[in-house]
Amino acid sequence: MFGREKSAFTGAITRRIGRFELANRGTMFPDEIGIPLELQPKLLRVLQEREFERLGSARSLRTDVRLIAATSRDLQAMVKEQKFRSDLYYRMCCARDCARAPSARATTASLTPSVD
Numbered sequence: 001m002f003g004r005e006k007s008a009f010t011g012a013i014t015r016r017i018g019r020f021e022l023a024n025r026g027t028m029f030p031d032e033i034g035i036p037l038e039l040q041p042k043l044l045r046v047l048q049e050r051e052f053e054r055l056g057s058a059r060s061l062r063t064d065v066r067l068i069a070a071t072s073r074d075l076q077a078m079v080k081e082q083k084f085r086s087d088l089y090y091r092m093c094c095a096r097d098c099a100r101a102p103s104a105r106a107t108t109a110s111l112t113p114s115v116d
Contacts, residue, residue, distance in 0.1 A: 008056025020052055023065045033069035037083060044088045
């Protein structure tokens, strides 16, 4: 998501542009937002400050990206279990319009068969 600089770690022989840099002035849709606790402060910084660093770099890069997120996990439960940051949850959901859609399993009764 954040990219890396050349030589940031063993085997990093080239610079890699991250998703936030590629999506600058556009929209980014990560397939799963229930990310590890260690990465959550970095994501929160992108959302609040609109800046980030590539791995192995000390230089901050600016980005203007709209994030549309989806998850199959119960983020409210993860917040209660302290597996998801409450400030990140608030920033992603409550500060903006938050649409909740039921899972496909919960809506099978409304589906019509497409093959007879």
